[in-house]
Amino acid sequence: MLYCPKCGNPQYCGCDECKDKIPKGIKPYKWDNTGEMLSCGKCGFTKQAEWWITLLAESYLCAVKYNEEETDPHFDNQYR
Ligand SMILES: [Zn+2]
Ligand SMILES: [Zn+2]
Numbered sequence: 001m002l003y004c005p006k007c008g009n010p011q012y013c014g015c016d017e018c019k020d021k022i023p024k025g026i027k028p029y030k031w032d033n034t035g036e037m038l039s040c041g042k043c044g045f046t047k048q049a050e051w052w053i054t055l056l057a058e059s060y061l062c063a064v065k066y067n068e069e070e071t072d073p074h075f076d077n078q079y080r
Pocket of ligand 1: 013014015016017018
């Protein structure tokens with residue numbers, strides 16, 4: 001799982017397929033209209049998609065380290 005480094009909000013995909021899996025009260029991350037920047041749904045912290053993907057990769061490595069396999073495959077799917 002990817003967390004916002006600023007507010008700690010877990011980042012969920014908000015596409016039609018995934019929106020039902022989002023826990024109540026959690027806002028999914030948002031793409032800007034260029035498709036290059038991603039914002040935290042809660043605090044609006046914005047970085048390039050590439051930066052988030054690096055963060056996700058790092059958090060995945062952490063998860064592997066602690067034996068918790070948790071990733072969001074849709075994060076990649078939405079990367080345009
Ligand atoms: Zn999705
Ligand atoms: Zn945030």
